[in-house]
Structure formats: structure tokens, C-alpha cells
Amino acid sequence: MIVCGDAAGQVKPISGGGIYTGAVCAKIAGKVAAEAALEGDSSVFRLSVYDKEWRKVLEKELNIGMKAHNFAAKLADPQWNNLLNSLDNPQLLRLIEEYGDMDHPSILLKKFLNPLNSRHMAGLLKSFVKSVFLSQ
Numbered sequence: 001m002i003v004c005g006d007a008a009g010q011v012k013p014i015s016g017g018g019i020y021t022g023a024v025c026a027k028i029a030g031k032v033a034a035e036a037a038l039e040g041d042s043s044v045f046r047l048s049v050y051d052k053e054w055r056k057v058l059e060k061e062l063n064i065g066m067k068a069h070n071f072a073a074k075l076a077d078p079q080w081n082n083l084l085n086s087l088d089n090p091q092l093l094r095l096i097e098e099y100g101d102m103d104h105p106s107i108l109l110k111k112f113l114n115p116l117n118s119r120h121m122a123g124l125l126k127s128f129v130k131s132v133f134l135s136q
């Protein structure tokens, strides 16, 4: 059996969105299942290629999202206000417009971590990004 989508936990932890992630994994699942059928080998070992392949594509992004989710879940309202206020900065808004990608949030987080950009961030935003990236 191959499981994809919500049932496999292939959901973006920050938004709960699972359409893109589920579709990416379904495509991999279809390919592996078709190849296995042609080879007449539907063993666990053969189908486990699917598990390795989808993790190669998505696992890092989902893990980063989980860390961001866990961090955000601990914030109190005043901290949220600080965080959102610290984003109201022309340089950061330009980065968000240029690199923001709801399916690959790590791209933008990496830009935030760049020392050239991080000087624009308030302390809370810095600690947010660091806690997501540096604890990997």
C-alpha cells in the first residue's frame, strides 16, 4: 500500500495546506507504482522507493515548517504584535515580495538570515528565523 496526502501527513505545518504537497507525492507514488507493476514487484522493499523519493523532495521543507509552527504556537499576543510590526519595513517587504513562496517558505527564511538583510529585523523576528534554521 502507498499512502499520499493528508493521510500520510504530507501537509504544510504553517498553513495546513496539503494540495501542493499531496499532488507532488501522488505524482511520485504513481511513478513508483507503475514501475513496480511493470516489474511485477510490489514488495515492501520496491514500494519503499516512494517513501525515500517524497522525503527527498519535501521532508526538509516540512521539518522547517514544523519548527516554525512550534515556535509560532508559543507566541503570546504581544509577541505576535512585535513580530508583525517588525515585518513592516520596506526592505523586508521587498524581500517578501521577491522571495515569498507559500510552498517553499525556507527560501524566504534563508534570505532573512542573510546578515545583509537581518540588520533590518527586530530582535523577535531574528530569534524566530534562527530558532527555525539553526536548531536543525
Ligand SMILES: Cc1cc2nc3c(=O)[nH]c(=O)nc-3n(C[C@H](O)[C@H](O)[C@H](O)COP(=O)(O)OP(=O)(O)OC[C@H]3O[C@@H](n4cnc5c(N)ncnc54)[C@H](O)[C@@H]3O)c2cc1C
Pocket (backbone or CB within 6 Å): 004, 005, 006, 007, 011, 016, 017, 018, 019, 020, 022
Ligand atoms: C476548509 C479547508 C480549506 C483548505 N484550504 C486549503 C488551501 O487553500 N490550500 C491547500 O493547499 N490546502 C487546503 N486545505 C487542505 C486540503 O484540502 C487537503 O490537504 C487536501 O484536500 C488533502 O487531499 P487528500 O487527497 O490527501 O485528502 P482528501 O481531499 O481529504 O481526500 C480523501 C478522500 O477519501 C475519501 N474517503 C475517506 N474515507 C474513505 C473510505 N473509507 N473509503 C473511500 N473513500 C474514503 C474522502 O471522502 C475524500 O474524498 C484546506 C482544507 C480545508 C478543510
